[in-house]
Amino acid sequence: MEIQTGEGQLQINFTTKQIQYAVSDTPYSVAANISTDELNTLVGTLLKESGSRKTVQFDFLVLGEFLRSRLGNHLKEREISFEDTIEIEYVEKCPPPEPQDCLFHDDWVASVHTMDKWILTGCYDYSINIWTTKGKHVLTVSGHSAPVKAVAWVSINDKTGVFVSASQDQSALIWEWNIEENSAKCVVACKGHERSVESANVSPSAELFATGSWDTLLKIWSAGKIDKVVKELTPFRF
Incomplete structure (x- = not known):
């Protein structure tokens, strides 16, 4: 099948525990090789349509695991069926830690x-x-x-x-x-x-x-x- 090679379409819906960022649970058809950046763009568009003016970056989880690759690859690696609607949870992305001070020493x-x-x-x-x-x-x-x-x-x-x-x-x-x-x-x-x-x-x-x-x-x-x-x-x- 096309979808098994990273092409074609998948049915997904979004869910979040952060209700301020909730969007409709309507299923969406997306490319099987969709990336996290593209998922962010999609959720951002849905939030704007609902009246949100805040731009937020999200992390995405599928069955409790963070999505770090394209969706189709993630599903294939975990032998998750492509036939069902895939539920994708999203959470606000935390920025990486930044150093506040540097404690200098003369050696390691x-x-x-x-x-x-x-x-x-x-x-x-x-x-x-x-x-x-x-x-x-x-x-x-x-x-x-x-x-x-x-x-x-x-x-x-x-x-x-x-x-x-x-x-x-x-x-x-x-x-x-x-x-x-x-x-x-x-x-x-x-x-x-x-x-x-x-x-x-x-x-x-x-x-x-x-x-x-x-x-x-x-x-x-x-x-x-x-x-x-x-x-x-x-x-x-x-």
Whole structure:
């Protein structure tokens, strides 16, 4: 059949959950190889005929899947019958995200973690940086002897922030940030991995955190009740 080769006509009708953009559910005959741009033009024309003055771009779904190719190809790939009227749902297209700020570093950024209004970044220049979510740089923290591969907040309040960093130097460090003085110090050094520590994640209770390393091991550490004196921790054994 012509229609199976991308030619000929298909019967479609439009539906939407956004009632401000609703058009008649009358079936329309369209080319089987109609594109999303052409569907947008058709819906836009129907909206203008109904009195709408707003120009809107839409995404289209067929049986719950977004239409990213020509309609006929989409149907054939999913073995959807060409004989029935095809219901096409449309939703207002969301614009792609645009960057609001750029947080410049001197080398590659390996890790990012946010909590409340604060951002942590771990960098290949061995540093950890603290930023506001508005893009303002607050503090650079040094202490690792190799690229920082992971950072994670443990807790934060008006006066103090606690965070974890992990590095290719085979260590994970727990830091305490004095917000009023804007200074950070390492309060715990977690040693036990034999290769680069690539990841770190804190438990919901903020009492434990886990690290993953190229030594093929996951280790679990205590993150709570931090003493003020720098100390070394060994991982829990179960």
